[in-house]
Amino acid sequence: MEEKLSVTQAWHLVQVDKAKIVDLRGPSDFARGHARGALNLPYSAKGLEERLGLLLKSAVDVILFAETTEQAEGALVQLRGGSFPVAGVIEASMQDWHDNALPVDVLVEVSLAQLSAAIVEGKIVVLDVREPIEWETGHVPDAILISLGTLKDRLHELPLEAGITVICEAGVRSSAAASLLQAEGFIGVANVPEGTGGYRNAGLPLQISENPN
The missing domain is CATH 3.40.250.10 (Rhodanese-like domain)
Known part of the structure; x- marks a missing residue:
């Protein structure tokens, strides 16, 4: 599995334009709170790379934020070797974003x-x-x-x-x-x-x- 990132590590990569956060949670969970600038791409067992291509230009590095390890691993399998290199996986919850005083938006x-x-x-x-x-x-x-x-x-x-x-x-x-x-x-x-x-x-x-x- 790709490198596990803390919320502060992930946010640093976003701030220096090294990667975009892709939030794999469902729409309602995303709406209640998400990392600023994150894209919502609810997890599915297939088609993630194609759907991601609707939102991003190719070759953009992405950081995955998922509800479960299984979802993160499933997304990695789909994206590995494709147009969107995975810079890492956030191993944290939205509470960690709040606890570290990192910017969180709602929809x-x-x-x-x-x-x-x-x-x-x-x-x-x-x-x-x-x-x-x-x-x-x-x-x-x-x-x-x-x-x-x-x-x-x-x-x-x-x-x-x-x-x-x-x-x-x-x-x-x-x-x-x-x-x-x-x-x-x-x-x-x-x-x-x-x-x-x-x-x-x-x-x-x-x-x-x-x-x-």
Whole structure:
């Protein structure tokens, strides 16, 4: 297994631009508190390198932060020898970040009721990171479509301080996208954990329109 890092060692590598922290926990755990600048890539048994490529340019060193040793080892197997060298694995909990007075951020989670009310009031910027084929079957009213796979190259199209609320189908891709926006300095970013699927199932009105891109 790659080198085990303390939180202070990991943060030093981040500060000198030697690596990016990839947080493998689920969206809700990530939302409650994560290392500043970390990217959220919830663990899965396959496809991690491909999904990481949606958020980072190749050859960037990464530091893994996982809930369990098994998850960390599974991620290492997938990433070893690939486009993203693993600089180490954080052997600590979020409490260790707090105990060492290292910067921790949270990601606001927006409920369907809050989202619906904000849309009616016209007080929200919603970014839909699903694929165009999903978008065309129905999307949250007045949302902006930028698929997750193109987001890192289109950040300049988004308002930096508008307080963007990110949505996908079920809250996983949107958490990854929201973490990328946070890491890039966007202010007031939020995630909709129930996603468009939850919005649809709640009987809330979806808008039908063609792919705008």
